[in-house]
Amino acid sequence: MVEPVxxxxxxxxxxxxxxxxxxxxxxxxxxxxxxxxxxxxMGRTGKIWASEHYGVNPDIMCISKSVGGGIPTSMIAYRSDYDTQLPKGFHLGTYRANPVALAAGTAILNYLKNTDILERVSSKGQYIMKRLNEIQDSSRYIGEVRGKGFMIGAELVKGRKTKEPSQEMANMVKSYLYRHGVLMLTCGHFGNVMRYIAPLTIEDELIDKGLSIFEDAVKELEHIY
Ligand SMILES: Cc1ncc(COP(=O)(O)O)c(C=O)c1O
Structure with a gap:
């Protein structure tokens, strides 16, 4: 069992x-x-499924979060021949197959398939990556920028050479961003990766505004350390 990204x-x-x-x-x-x-x-990496980037089909796929567009829901897709091995009525349960959530999921999948949003996520994602790489070039404290589409991580490290993770710096950046109106979460084994995970529909101006506040936050580190 793996996450494709x-x-x-x-x-x-x-x-x-x-x-x-x-x-x-x-x-x-x-x-x-x-x-x-x-x-x-659900389009996060510029394709409906991140695994499409690698041309690999799983036997079972777990899906949730954006599939409900805000309505809590989750689902499991599996190989059609697995169905014959499941007992009849197996899918019944108190909270299963909520019709409103399923309608939301269908609408969102159709939206991803029938609009150019995925191209936007890919091209804007490359733009964001380029801007983050430029910020990295001007700072000692960003170890790596990596990702696909709107799933981009920037690692905060004590120095470019050692790449020693710095959760403290990540928390400082997160708090600076919060005080300036940008919400960014951290992730990673060492809690030092800032994640870019904006809504796929975010406006261009907000992308730029967020990036320049992020740049200011990273510059601020240069004053402190
Ligand atoms: C990749 C992944 N799988 C599963 C989950 C769901 O976990 P849970 O049901 O504990 O919220 C999450 C939640 O963040 C997730 O990011």
Whole structure:
């Protein structure tokens, strides 16, 4: 079971051959391959599913968060032949198949399929990455910028050479951003990765405003350390 692009773990993009290799091995040994697309799915990386970037289909996929567009819902998709192995009535349950949530999910999937939003996420994502790389070039404290689409992480480190993680700096940046009207979460094993996870519909002006406040926050670190 893997996230095609890791979320809480630090916005980690795997090498291109990682998921194809997992598919090959799991097929060889008949092990179900499960993708958790709860954070990386629903257009977040510029494709409906992050795993599409790697051309790999899982046997089971976990989906949630944006699929409900604010209505709490989650779902599991699985290989059609698994269905025959499940007992009849298996899907029944108190909170299952909420019609409003399912209608929201259908509308959102149709929106992703029938508009140019995914192209926007890809092209704007590249722009954001470029801007973050420029901020990285001007600071000693950003170790790496990585991601796809609107799922981009910037690592805060004590120095470029050692790349020692700094949760303290990440918390300072987060607090500076909060005081200046920008919400950004941290993630990663060491809590030092700032994650860019804006709504896919965010306006251009707000992207630029957020990035320049982020730049100010990183500059502020230069005064403190
Ligand atoms: C990748 C991923 N999977 C699953 C979940 C859901 O976890 P939970 O049901 O504990 O909220 C999350 C929540 O953040 C997530 O990011």
């Amino acid at each position: 890791q979320g809480e773990g630090g916005y980690i993009v795997p090498p291109d051959d990682f998921l194809p290799m997992l598919r090959e091995v799991t097929e060889k040994y008949s092990v179900p391959l499960i993708f958790d697309e709860i954070q990386s799915g």
